[in-house]
Amino acid sequence: MTADLGGGFSDADGGPVRHIPVLLSEVIAALAPKPGQVILDGTFGAGGYTSAILAEGANVIGLDRDPNAIAGGQALVEASGGRLTLIQSRFSALAEHAPAGGFDGVVLDIGVSSMQIDEAGRGFSFQKNGPLDMRMSASGVSAADVVNRAKVSDLIRIFGFLGEEKQAGRIARAIEKAREKEPFTTTRQLANLIELTTPRKAKDKIHPATRVFQALRVFVNDELGELAEALFAAERALKPGGRLVIVSFHSLEDRIVKKFFQDRAGKAAGSRHLPEVHDKAATFAPVGRPMVAASDEESAINPRARSAKLRAGERTSAPAGTDDLSIFNLPNLAALEKMGS
Incomplete structure (x- = not known):
């Protein structure tokens, strides 16, 4: 997964990193799975969280939009003795797979996995030449x-907002000029252009293409919209006392999760300019500290953990709130998706 947009980029988005589940012990502590419970792992990936949840005796429904992840998890399904079900699905649709009584827990590890980065044919990495694809599904x-x-x-909007790329205008104009001569088809082709347009300085810790590649991946997979919709879906699908645990990796994702839990904490976000502010029923109670980051020891072993942030909440018995995307203050990028229609 890419590193933090708030200023902590690493080259983890470009090079191969053996997949290690991030904040595993902290995730399990926050979920608190018990024998007989049903936990939704909305980002199955290589099955790191799922394996640990199964070890605690709980049952797991695992989702992944990547068909390769579902295929790769069949051995774990067979070994689970009927306690694991895998479904190819976006995690924004998680409520559709909830049992009659609701989930006892939902965990989401947001973003691209190191397995996807390692596959040159998926086009996520600029350090392995491959087709310029990046589609998880x-x-x-x-x-x-x-x-x-x-x-x-x-x-410019995509690179500037989703990648916080300061040279978004320069890079976008260079792309426009270059594509008139030859369309972009490979990751290396795009990365080389960006490196020529905004050369890497000696003090820079990341490749000049990192932010652009991240922005494209987030946009192509609608990752921010998926996350927002998944939070609402989890609120509907969790039973009272069920836990929602989210691990995010850059500031845009973490901001969405933070705003969701703040909005669901029971008090309306008031303004001094409004005469009345009414409290509303809390749908989530905090679990543990407001935010948990990876330790220095884990970050040293697993570069993907350097920018990870965990937030968790426990579902109350209050009715679910409305699916109001305005609480996240996201820009309207939906119109851009019509390019492929």
Whole structure:
């Protein structure tokens, strides 16, 4: 997964990293799975969280939008003795797979896995040349579609907001000029152009293409929208006392999770300019500290953990709130997705 947009980038997005579940002990402590419970692992990946949850005696329904992850998890399904079910699905649809009484826990590890980065054919990494793809579900608009067809103004918005790339305008204009001669088809082709356009300085810790590649991946997979919808879905699908545990890796994701839990904490976000502010029933109570980060020891072993942040809440008996995306203050990037239609 990419590192923190707030200023802690690493080259984990570009090079191979053996997949290690991030904040595993902290996730299990926050979920507190028990024998007989049903836990939803919305980002199955390589099954790191799922394996630990099964070891605690709970049953797991695992989701992943990547068909390769589902195929790779069949051995664990067979070994689980009927306690694991895997489904190819976006985690925003998790409520559709809830048992009659609701889930006892939901865990989400947001973003791309190191397995996907390691597969050159998926196009997530610029250090392994491959097709400029980046689609987790292998369908829909690809990164090449965006780079070759989006207007410069749209590229600037994508790179600037989703990647916080300060040179978004310069890079977007360079892409426009280059694609007139030859369309972008590979990761190395795009990375080389970015490196020529914004050369890496000696003090820089990351490759100049890191933020652009991150922005494209987030946009192509609608990762922020998926996360927001998944939070609402988890609120509907969890039974009272059920735990929601989210591990995020950059500031945009963490900001969405933080705002969700703040909004669901029981007090309306008031303003001194409004005469009345009414409290509302809390749908989540905090679990542990407001935010848990990886230890120095874990970060040293697993570079992917350096920017990880865990937030958790326990579902109350209050009715679920409304699916109001305005609480996240996200820009409207949906119109750009029409490029692939």
